Amino acid sequence: MAKVYEQIADELREAIRTGELGPGDKLPTESELVRKHRKTLPTVRQALSLLQSEGLIEKHHGRGSFVRKPRKLVRRSNDRHQWEKNRAVQSEAERAGTGSTEHDTGLEMDDLVFRARYREVKAPGDLAAVFDLPEGTDLVERTYRTRYKAEDAPFNLVTSYLVRDYVAANPDLLDAANEPWPGGTMHQLRTVGIELDRMEEHITARPPTAEEAEELQLLPGTAVLIERKVSRDTDGRAVEVSEIVMPGDRTELVFTTPLERW
Amino acid sequence: MAKVYEQIADELREAIRTGELGPGDKLPTESELVRKHRKTLPTVRQALSLLQSEGLIEKHHGRGSFVRKPRKLVRRSNDRHQWEKNRAVQSEAERAGTGSTEHDTGLEMDDLVFRARYREVKAPGDLAAVFDLPEGTDLVERTYRTRYKAEDAPFNLVTSYLVRDYVAANPDLLDAANEPWPGGTMHQLRTVGIELDRMEEHITARPPTAEEAEELQLLPGTAVLIERKVSRDTDGRAVEVSEIVMPGDRTELVFTTPLERW
């Protein structure tokens, strides 16, 4: 072990692991570490950057560096799909009460701020393949941002695509002014005679892009979960494709798979 | 925009986004960027480090920096659970042919190298809570590493816990020498009269720890997917808890949720 910055990082990692430095505790300042290890400032900063990229610490300009606290998780369970489907056949009064975001998070609608934007686009190759339609087919692109009223960053970024021809029979579905739609996408599809049979969710993870980090206000050393969801109707046809970007440290996806009995 | 390293990073990001620099292409060398922007080496290096942490580029000592290529994904679908359950009631000859890893990846058993280690541990608080048993209950901890024969890094890290009392009736289940067990965990449990009713999978994402990065040979700028799986028997009792760490850029988890008809 020759690398000085690794040694400094190791020592701090060990202090965090043993609990000598607990969540929220302040680390020694950079100049203290310089004195202690008799190295220079850039070397010490390299060590701290490493810990930051591992998600172990947060640096705060003018205040110091701190051991990161575990985040409170927002849970999204796949049982919400059946819940949403059941809700789509309720009366308007019943549907108006809640949305699936509230079902996911347990929050009241009043705590949330919601923004939707619609746009018409031509299907690029990858989306066309999922829909099993020709490239360039007309799609409705819908982007959603939902955030807590008390915070100014949304807690996820959603982009959803519908095939224009499948939904154009109801012009209301082409206008973002009707959002938030009581009863959600399942009810929207029901107004044009589409019933969903299953949801396929594809999950990967990666570091956030610069834009995502800014929009979700992610600290360095955070990963994002990417969910690509394909909704299929009773003919097995893909009718909605959506991509959801979620902060990996604040989100827990829960999937329950039932098994047949022996 | 005052920050010089952001400007340099932006320019390179843009070149990558537009395709001017395609996957696998070599970036300008650090000294070329120094000359071009009339800045110093550490500043240029800061810009490149940023792109690296975003997973956009790879740096190779002595060779240069390169635009990262997208990885080939290994797909793990939740339909493997039912597949595994069906397999557990087959004859030994049938079970011997394949394991669930092969089912997941489509690879032959001959392409894979498998290592298992068993250990007996006392349940810490968080595990005890999931099993709904007292803290300190005896558990069997099983760790697995599976890798391609051609590569030297495993493609995931698995730690599984069984309640010792539930499985002790069959001593073979306490001995790692019997791994890989033909028919997997579902068949192991069957030998002690346990039938699984459902699987709960909890997914989060974060940057890898230093150990995980080394063991999975992850490049900087990669995230890991964490899956915590709880297997419940027909009484709803948690009988296995496992944690699986997977490279986020090489793994795609697929969950299909069927919906009831209206």
Place this chain on the structure above:
DNA sequence: GAGTGGTCTAGACCACACG
């Protein structure tokens, strides 16, 4: 105003890749 981290300069020397 004092303390602390953020950005940047201007180098030196080392380690790895490749011809």
Place this chain on the structure above:
DNA sequence: GTGTGGTCTAGACCACTCC
């Protein structure tokens, strides 16, 4: 051997936080 990135020194000045 030459080119390349990796580590490290020794500072300067700026920006943010808190008293």
